[in-house]
Amino acid sequence: MSEKKVDTGTDPKSLAINLATILLFLLPFAVYLDEELTWRYVAIVGGAFAFTLIVPPVGWTRPHPYSDWPRNKPIGTKD
Numbered sequence: 486m487s488e489k490k491v492d493t494g495t496d497p498k499s500l501a502i503n504l505a506t507i508l509l510f511l512l513p514f515a516v517y518l519d520e521e522l523t524w525r526y527v528a529i530v531g532g533a534f535a536f537t538l539i540v541p542p543v544g545w546t547r548p549h550p551y552s553d554w555p556r557n558k559p560i561g562t563k564d
Contacts, residue, residue: 501540505533 508530515526 497540501537
């Protein structure tokens with residue numbers, strides 16, 4: 486029997502997106518508490534979102550076995 490891999494949301498791309506979103510949520514609070522370092526906080530959030538673009542898999546579509554695009558299927562899936 487083959488075990489089906491379950492998406493747990495702990496792949497590097499999901500973790501990077503979650504971290505960047507948390508930083509975006511905390512940005513107004515950080516700016517309110519420390520207005521002198523506003524640009525630094527904005528740069529950190531921008532860098533976190535830029536980092537999410539280069540974390541594999543690159544792009545806005547994540548390969549999955551139910552994709553309509555043949556090239557978007559993960560390596561090792563059978564048709």
